[in-house]
Amino acid sequence: MDFNFEEDIQFLKKNVRDFIQTEVEAVAMEIEKEDRIPDRILEMSKAMGLFGLSIPEAYGGLGIGMVGKCALYEEIGATHNGYTTLIGAHTGIGTVGIVELGNEAQKKKYLPALASGETIGAFALTEPSAGSNATNLRTTAVKQGDHYLLNGTKHYITNATDADIFTVMAVTDASKGSKGITSFIVEKDFPSFQVGAVEPKMGLHGSQSAEIIMEDCEVPVENVLGVEGEGYVNALKILTNGRAGLAARNLGSCQKLLDLSMQFVQEREQFGVPIIEHQAVAHMVSEMAVEIEALRSFTYRVAWMVDEGKKVIKEAAMLKLYGSEVYNRVADKAVQVHGGIGYIADYPIERFFRDARITRIYEGTSEIQKNIISGQLKKEYS
Template structure:
């Protein structure tokens, strides 16, 4: 496995890094205080092609593999996580379903505008009764002529307030359990589609999550994504596909925290020496660096496996679990290294600490990832018998 990037990816990495450091970081505190990403930043992101990371070139995207995407996600992760989530939710679960399972007509209709950032994507699976138990959906879809009528409520839907195109899971046959769930491409302007209450969150300011209310929502039959009854399988594929990318975003945040912590430990004087010379602080920095390097290696290995077309159900769950847990541990140590300043909202450390917490919950909790890993281990054992 050779993780050296080609000239194109190196060029893109430099551009994204420069943009993040010079533009996004300059407004990070503004995003936090106003709970809004400046439109100028969004427009510059479109010009850089960041909304087309997961979309093939023939539909206007960058057409890069998972290793390349992770290289860019790592750069994007090194700034305000609200901005990171806007991009990541769109290029990950917001578009991957159409890229991987859409028919040619659907791809031509939606992907070019999504690649340009003219249409933002979102993924609507979670409901009040269906979180980790994703098969317990109450949203229904009944076929009437050349359309389906959807009824139900989704919540915690990232990008809901700005999205134009939603991948929505609904029950088409309640007698079949998971095999009775179907995926739909739903546009925000369809009759009966409403964005409900915006959820107030602990972190991820600037990235808005909200309810989606479907009241006799009319969806054309040609907007079934994949085959009827394959929605649950589609959801698992969509979530698994993006897990290396999510880990890469966490990696970028971890590296940022380490850089800030090393700099502060060299500048902060206590007992007449920089605190980096105190063993307790030095050991925390060493532990942070070690875990970050382990996360980096594992992330790019899983990304490489995806590019090779290998089955990565177990590895994708592992990297999502490991990436989110490492991020939380690194963020905790960063607060400790910074001491009182790390707890003050005028500085970025406490922001990362709050933002890190959701990574152990969204797109599959840490506990669910452990269940997936254990089932895959069990299947492998049974296969050998």
């Protein structure tokens, strides 16, 4: 494993860092209060190619491997997590399915606009009856001639209000269980497709989550993504390979929290000295730094494995578990280090603390990751 980034990635990484620090950070409180990403920021993000990170150059994207994407995600994670999530959901689960599983006609039709950011992608698996138990879908797809009729409701769908293209999982044969689930590419303008009300959240302001409702929604046969009946397997692949990217975004947030904490503990004085001189505080920032470095090494190891085409089911689950738990511990320590200021909404620490909590839930809860890990361990030791 070589942890040195290629020159083009180093160049992109620096540009993204400068953009995040000078442009996105300047509007972070606006994003938090208005619950939306300013159009100017989105347009600048498109111009930088940030919507095309996962899409091959042949279709207008940057065609970056997982190590390179993680390098950029780490920079993107150092700002408001609502912005981070909009970009990450689009470049991750929102587009990777079409890149990895789409046929040539589907790629030519959808990827160029997704790469430019002209259209936004989303991933629709979760339902009221299907969260951790992802096979318990109630959304159905019935074939009628040259199209399928989709019926059902998905909820908590990230990017729902902004997205133009949805990767939707639906049951095509209930008798086959998980092998009767199929993936579809669904456009927001398809007949009888509707986005429901925005769901208010504890954090991730600026990243809109909502229901999507399909009542005899007509989806052309040519919009089946992959093979009929392999939708659940496809969903697992999309989620698994994306976990390194999610960890990298967590890593960027953790590093930002450490940076803010170190600045604070060297400026803030109590009992006549900067609080870094007090052992309790020194130990907290030391523990933050150790966990961040461990997460950094783990993230890029799994990203390297993905680029090498290695099987990463266990490692990706470990990384998702560890990355989200580290983020929550680091955010908690950052609040403690900052004291009362860390609890005030006018400062970023409180925001990161709230935003961190969802990482232990979305794209597979910590408990589900432990189930995946133990399942893989049983196979290895049997």
